[in-house]
Amino acid sequence: MESIYLIGFMGSGKTSIAEMLQQKLNCKLQDTDKMIEDQYEMVIPRIFEEKGGERVFREYETAV
Incomplete structure (x- = not known):
């Protein structure tokens, strides 16, 4: 498929x-969001709040 x-x-x-x-x-x-949460042991909203917002989230997204 x-x-x-x-x-x-x-x-x-x-x-x-x-x-x-x-x-x-x-x-x-x-699901890339699930992959990010598993790899970084943090839920997406917390990544936005504590790790630097969308810029960091997009870096994590690219990495997975």
């Missing part, structure tokens, strides 16, 4: 759609 990438603004429903597609297509789901 080819990969499907969902892009969009925060809060636009990417994760909800991805979870529905995962069930419907029986495929693997990779």
Whole structure:
């Protein structure tokens, strides 16, 4: 199966759609927000508040 990438603004429903597609297509789901939270042991809002805002979050996002 080819990969499907969902892009969009925060809060636009990417994760909800991805979870529905995962069930419907029986495929693997990779959520970059979840990967960031796991790797840096911090939830996204805390990264924004304590680590330097969007700039740092985007660096983390690029790293994963």
